[in-house]
Amino acid sequence: MEFKRKPVTDIGIDETLKRFDEDKIKRAIDWVLNREASARLKVFVETCMRCGMCTTSCHHYLSHDQDPTYAPAGKVKQTIWDILNKKGNVTKEDIKKYARIVFSECNLCRRCVQFCPFGIDIAYLLSVVRRICCLIGAVPQYIQDQALSHMQTTNMLWFRQDEWLDTVQWLEDELKAEIKDAKIPVGKKNAEVLYLAHGLEAKYMTGLLTNMAKIMNVAKIDWTVPDTDGWDYTNKAFYACDFETMGKIVKTHYEVAFRLNVKKIVMGECGHAFRTGIYEGVRYLGWKESPIPYIHGVHFFYELLKEGRIKIAKKIEEPVTIQDPCNIVRYRGMGKMLRYIVSQLCENIIEMTPKDDHNYCCSAGGGMIDAGPAWKSARIEGGKIKAEQIKDTGAKIVIAPCHTCHKGIEDLNEYYKMGVHVKFLTDIIADLMEIPEEMKP
Amino acid sequence: MEQFFKDPSIYTFVRGPLLWLAFLVFFLGIFYRIATTLREAKKEKIVYPYLSLRYTLRSLFRWLIPYGSISMRRHPWFTAITFLFHICLIAVSLFLVAHVELWYESWEIRWWTLPVSLADGMTLIVIFCIILLILRRLFQSDIRFLTSSSDYLVLTLVALPFITGFFAHHELVLEYKTMLTIHMLSGEIMLMAIPFTKLSHMFMFFLTRAHTGSEFGAVRHSRDF
Numbered sequence: 001m002e003f004k005r006k007p008v009t010d011i012g013i014d015e016t017l018k019r020f021d022e023d024k025i026k027r028a029i030d031w032v033l034n035r036e037a038s039a040r041l042k043v044f045v046e047t048c049m050r051c052g053m054c055t056t057s058c059h060h061y062l063s064h065d066q067d068p069t070y071a072p073a074g075k076v077k078q079t080i081w082d083i084l085n086k087k088g089n090v091t092k093e094d095i096k097k098y099a100r101i102v103f104s105e106c107n108l109c110r111r112c113v114q115f116c117p118f119g120i121d122i123a124y125l126l127s128v129v130r131r132i133c134c135l136i137g138a139v140p141q142y143i144q145d146q147a148l149s150h151m152q153t154t155n156m157l158w159f160r161q162d163e164w165l166d167t168v169q170w171l172e173d174e175l176k177a178e179i180k181d182a183k184i185p186v187g188k189k190n191a192e193v194l195y196l197a198h199g200l201e202a203k204y205m206t207g208l209l210t211n212m213a214k215i216m217n218v219a220k221i222d223w224t225v226p227d228t229d230g231w232d233y234t235n236k237a238f239y240a241c242d243f244e245t246m247g248k249i250v251k252t253h254y255e256v257a258f259r260l261n262v263k264k265i266v267m268g269e270c271g272h273a274f275r276t277g278i279y280e281g282v283r284y285l286g287w288k289e290s291p292i293p294y295i296h297g298v299h300f301f302y303e304l305l306k307e308g309r310i311k312i313a314k315k316i317e318e319p320v321t322i323q324d325p326c327n328i329v330r331y332r333g334m335g336k337m338l339r340y341i342v343s344q345l346c347e348n349i350i351e352m353t354p355k356d357d358h359n360y361c362c363s364a365g366g367g368m369i370d371a372g373p374a375w376k377s378a379r380i381e382g383g384k385i386k387a388e389q390i391k392d393t394g395a396k397i398v399i400a401p402c403h404t405c406h407k408g409i410e411d412l413n414e415y416y417k418m419g420v421h422v423k424f425l426t427d428i429i430a431d432l433m434e435i436p437e438e439m440k441p
Numbered sequence: 442m443e444q445f446f447k448d449p450s451i452y453t454f455v456r457g458p459l460l461w462l463a464f465l466v467f468f469l470g471i472f473y474r475i476a477t478t479l480r481e482a483k484k485e486k487i488v489y490p491y492l493s494l495r496y497t498l499r500s501l502f503r504w505l506i507p508y509g510s511i512s513m514r515r516h517p518w519f520t521a522i523t524f525l526f527h528i529c530l531i532a533v534s535l536f537l538v539a540h541v542e543l544w545y546e547s548w549e550i551r552w553w554t555l556p557v558s559l560a561d562g563m564t565l566i567v568i569f570c571i572i573l574l575i576l577r578r579l580f581q582s583d584i585r586f587l588t589s590s591s592d593y594l595v596l597t598l599v600a601l602p603f604i605t606g607f608f609a610h611h612e613l614v615l616e617y618k619t620m621l622t623i624h625m626l627s628g629e630i631m632l633m634a635i636p637f638t639k640l641s642h643m644f645m646f647f648l649t650r651a652h653t654g655s656e657f658g659a660v661r662h663s664r665d666f
Binding site: 077329 | 500504512519523583584585641650652654657662665666
């Protein structure tokens with residue numbers, strides 16, 4: 001079986017490699033293999049029996065007519081085994097191939113890990129290769145750009161602090177048209193909840209932030225948003241395995257929370273940021289667990305509904321299906337909470353097969369959507385099985401409580417003509433909840 | 442070559458000192474591999490602090506009972522083959538009358554044994570399963586893509602003691618004593634190879650499952666099966 005792919009140009013990888021020579025590549029590989037990776041890499045590589053149990057777990061393999069070069073262990077063979085076999089003496093062309101495989105043919109969803117008899121962490125093995133690419137700098141340009149933005153502004157899209165404050169103010173003004181005396185408290189001390197937003201919610205998807213603010217106001221939550229940088233919960237550096245930047249972002253979030261003396265951090269509907277916030281970044285910083293509760297939007301809504309702090313006025317009657325974002329379900333077991341919320345919002349739920357923590361990845365996660373337009377067709381092709389899975393449910397609405405799943409499935413919808421609408425919980429709840437008379441303007 | 446194995450001194454060597462050496466290498470090798478792995482795992486910040494006995498046992502249980510995991514249910518035939526293969530392989534090695542007799546001869550210890558005809562059948566099952574595993578490697582595209590010559594070598598290492606044991610028992614191909622010598626030698630080679638080849642999955646299984654089981658159960662709150 002040969003590795004056959006259409007050529008793709010990504011200046012982040014191609015131009016970087018022009019500036020690099022094989023010696024420097026070797027140094028990066030040696031650093032990662034000798035200084036960073038240890039028992040796990042060794043044991044996982046040695047214990048793999050090449051049994052192929054992982055093969056059919058992968059949506060990329062299933063979506064690419066069962067091409068073995070897309071199988072989980074196949075991707076490990078073509079990357080880290082190859083590096084180890086060559087003792088790190090690899091060419092620029094090799095790095096280009098590795099980067100392509102680890103950034104555009106694996107979402108690090110870890111479904112294959114659930115299928116391996118030895119529990120070999122295949123996603124970890126591929127992220128070791130991402131780490132090597134990161135040290136060399138051979139990372140898709142769009143991820144590099146967002147990681148650079150994180151380094152300088154702590155948000156993903158070069159937003160300035162004053163732009164953030166300005167945005168929150170006009171959003172508050174607009175919300176007043178819907179809710180009497182609506183407030184988006186900025187930098188309020190001793191609040192119960194510190195709300196962090198997705199970078200895009202401050203720029204292109206402000207409706208989502210407004211809706212969250214609406215829910216906070218109606219549920220009478222004592223909340224606040226940051227008055228400084230650190231308001232954006234996303235963490236794109238994580239995709240490149242740029243752990244230093246990833247750690248810095250998470251540290252900033254907790255520092256803001258400590259400074260404002262809040263009881264907990266609540267974030268919206270996003271996958272990777274939750275995982276960095278709750279354990280990946282936390283572990284990097286040397287904490288065993290998050291020092292104060294770090295709550296995902298799904299968990300937050302679950303509590304609001306359970307405690308009756310918001311009431312749902314009417315339910316959606318169209319058939320809906322539920323996308324399980326890997327980062328909050330396979331990585332944090334929130335499938336049950338998610339299903340409880342959806343059952344409170346919708347009459348007719350049709351589950352995907354497989355579902356919950358065995359569900360397929362949307363094919364946009366793990367940085368594939370952040371790799372930018374150059375790699376769009378890679379994730380569209382890899383998402384074929386997801387599109388079929390959704391079509392099979394016959395649902396008209398897909399609830400995807402994750403920005404990446406949301407956009408990823410929207411793109412699949414357009415390409416595969418699935419005829420569905422993809423929705424966030426925040427938007428549905430804000431739309432369906434009861435607004436008490438006294439709060440109406 | 443045949444003459445070489447016919448030599449009684451070779452039999453004595455294989456039955457005596459080499460057997461000692463094989464067991465020594467086998468046990469010390471396993472101890473060494475586990476000890477170094479546990480030591481190296483200390484460098485990984487995320488291994489020890491999150492180990493959980495409950496989730497390690499959950500993971501082992503799910504993967505040691507047939508069809509306990511989604512993966513096994515999705516691969517019903519392969520699961521049947523591998524379970525039969527491993528059960529027969531371990532049972533015949535430990536409970537074959539002839540093997541227990543040797544322990545009695547040397548140490549006067551004795552334990553339960555398999556009926557001879559059953560053990561014979563199980564040996565054939567092991568050989569048959571190995572043939573299936575080889576065919577799978579040759580003809581299933583995703584596995585052929587992963588396979589290298591070392592995978593066949595490992596299968597051969599395991600197959601030899603069973604083939605020669607079967608031949609010796611039925612006095613096929615070579616004279617009994619000669620075949621027996623070859624059988625013991627191949628068994629000893631396999632034992633010594635376990636800690637240092639892919640056969641180390643025999644004990645590494647418990648370590649990798651402990652980590653992944655704990656990581657999925659205690660940190661990710663989801664299933665690794």
